[in-house]
Amino acid sequence: MTDMNPGFFGRLGIAFGAFFGILGNAAFAGRVQRLRETPLAPEAAPAAPAAPAAPAAPKPAAAPVQPAPSALKEASPIAALQLLGLLQRDARFIDFVEEDITNYGDADIGAAARLVHDGCRAVLREHFTIAPVRREAEGSRITLQEGFDAAAVRLTGNVVGHAPFSGNLSHRGWKVEDTRLPKLAPSHDASIVAPAEVEL
Numbered sequence: 001m002t003d004m005n006p007g008f009f010g011r012l013g014i015a016f017g018a019f020f021g022i023l024g025n026a027a028f029a030g031r032v033q034r035l036r037e038t039p040l041a042p043e044a045a046p047a048a049p050a051a052p053a054a055p056a057a058p059k060p061a062a063a064p065v066q067p068a069p070s071a072l073k074e075a076s077p078i079a080a081l082q083l084l085g086l087l088q089r090d091a092r093f094i095d096f097v098e099e100d101i102t103n104y105g106d107a108d109i110g111a112a113a114r115l116v117h118d119g120c121r122a123v124l125r126e127h128f129t130i131a132p133v134r135r136e137a138e139g140s141r142i143t144l145q146e147g148f149d150a151a152a153v154r155l156t157g158n159v160v161g162h163a164p165f166s167g168n169l170s171h172r173g174w175k176v177e178d179t180r181l182p183k184l185a186p187s188h189d190a191s192i193v194a195p196a197e198v199e200l
Helices: 008-024 026-037 077-091 093-098 106-127
Strands: 128-132 141-144 165-168 174-179
Touching (some): 077 106, 093 106, 106 128
Antiparallel strands (some): 128 174, 141 165
């Protein structure tokens, strides 16, 4: 039979269970709230204790507060569409990628790729300042100390243990130090990356 008048330590266990149950279960919290709002019937009221109340138990140590997960930022597509429009305007980038090149010879593809390459390079140099993430020469031996920026350096190969890590620099990486995209009028439709052309 369930003890309807548990002792101090029994009540302490119930209190802890109820506390964490309320935090983790909204339905359970609602039932406890309704129970607290319901007045006790006279026959169900607990009898007055005959002995003095036991001293309050020491408060448990507070659990460390976990930081809330950072919300993901939604990138605006406007700048990406603007860059795509610039690459199309100066390098015919979309025309090149969308072209079916299966029937072209390597020489024809190479000639077209050279034009696209020159145009893409001009767009990058006009609108961005790009620098390598690492200044060392590719192929050189480098050591990454503890606390290195994992967003700027990706470890590959047999990654075991902890920093410091020593390895060969296979790619220096790239970072954008400055962006100079043109300002857009409020009425500009950035989704039109290349207007249709009608020759009269």
